[in-house]
Amino acid sequence: MAIIGAGRLGTALGLALKLIGCKIEVVAAQHATSSRRAAGLFGPKTLALSAHQLGRPSHGQIERLERCSLILIATPDDTIAAVSNRLAEILGPKLTSGSGKRTSAIRRVALHTSGALASDVLKPMRRSGFAIGSLHPLVSISESRSGADLLTHGFFSVEGDAAAVRTGRSIVSDLGGESFRIDSRHKALYHAAAVTASPHITALFDIALEMLIVCGLKPRQAQRVLLPLVRSTVSNLATQEPARALTGTFKRGDVSTVRKHLAALKAAKLTQALSAYVLLGQRSISMANKHHPGAPGLDEISRILARVAKEGRPR
Numbered sequence: 001m002a003i004i005g006a007g008r009l010g011t012a013l014g015l016a017l018k019l020i021g022c023k024i025e026v027v028a029a030q031h032a033t034s035s036r037r038a039a040g041l042f043g044p045k046t047l048a049l050s051a052h053q054l055g056r057p058s059h060g061q062i063e064r065l066e067r068c069s070l071i072l073i074a075t076p077d078d079t080i081a082a083v084s085n086r087l088a089e090i091l092g093p094k095l096t097s098g099s100g101k102r103t104s105a106i107r108r109v110a111l112h113t114s115g116a117l118a119s120d121v122l123k124p125m126r127r128s129g130f131a132i133g134s135l136h137p138l139v140s141i142s143e144s145r146s147g148a149d150l151l152t153h154g155f156f157s158v159e160g161d162a163a164a165v166r167t168g169r170s171i172v173s174d175l176g177g178e179s180f181r182i183d184s185r186h187k188a189l190y191h192a193a194a195v196t197a198s199p200h201i202t203a204l205f206d207i208a209l210e211m212l213i214v215c216g217l218k219p220r221q222a223q224r225v226l227l228p229l230v231r232s233t234v235s236n237l238a239t240q241e242p243a244r245a246l247t248g249t250f251k252r253g254d255v256s257t258v259r260k261h262l263a264a265l266k267a268a269k270l271t272q273a274l275s276a277y278v279l280l281g282q283r284s285i286s287m288a289n290k291h292h293p294g295a296p297g298l299d300e301i302s303r304i305l306a307r308v309a310k311e312g313r314p315r
Helices: 008-019 032-042 051-055 059-066 077-090 119-127 144-151 162-175 184-197 199-214 219-239 255-267 271-291 298-312
Strands: 002-004 026-029 047-050 070-073 108-112 130-137 155-160 178-181
Touching: 002 008, 008 026, 008 032, 008 144, 008 162, 026 032, 026 051, 026 059, 032 047, 047 051, 047 059, 051 077, 059 077, 070 077, 077 108, 077 119, 108 119, 108 162, 119 130, 119 155, 130 162, 130 184, 155 162, 155 184, 162 178, 184 199, 199 219, 199 271, 255 271, 255 298, 271 298
Parallel strands: 002 026, 002 070, 026 047, 070 108, 108 130, 155 178
Antiparallel strands: 130 155
16 A cells, blocks of 8 residues: 555554554555655555655656556545546556446555545545545544554544445454445534534633633643643543533532523633633533423523623624
8 A cells, every 4th residue: 555644643543453464565655754754654654745755656666656556645635636647647447448448357446534524635646546535533643653543443434436435444454443434515513513522622721721720730731730630520521411420510500500601701811711601602502402391490590691602893
């Protein structure tokens, strides 16, 4: 296989796939130093290519790419289309019949790792004889080596041509993970959900840190204090649906406490924290109403939050 893109995800995937016996023939990256670093991790026989070399590959480099039955594109979203076009030019079908149709019995597969883009961004490669698809890991990877471990038991979304989906599912199975299929039309919404469940939680945690720092805690101390609370919340979510896992002020309908929270946020001039509190509070009220419709305090809190939200809208 070939891996195009040697950032955190591309390198983590390469390390994980190496462990299950995949031969990584080629790794390409924007900069030669990045591709060489990744090649060093993948094995002494892996060819490292820079973007410049991929733009003008030698005959020997093209031969190495042509050996690959699978190409995994793990570049930033904005560059996937250009990479697809370039690879299609380099790796177009070689075997044709008299009618001009491809006769090769082995169909190659190209997968990209974007969560937001559908497989059709790889259409140029389909025209060059590839089955195309996407393989997106629902894992937060901040470092390649630890990320490789996370991938071995993660969830992956797959979509695209039938042959590409089969290949993607086979890879996930070999890694020890689980795959699920996404309709190509919903890739952007799917990815928005992933962003909300991970990077946005990190941003929300940062907002909570900001509040505690205003209270006088040091940043590192605030982080240590809040992390066990976050872990207990995740533990609750592992065994219960969100509406039942919900705890605290909004579930109880504590009107006076909500008023105090809002006053404190306004006094501290924590504008973003106030906006997040109101928006998430409104969602919490909806969740609380699922199990305790008409519970005392919920309607009053809802009206309070609506007024604050209206005050914050630009006129």
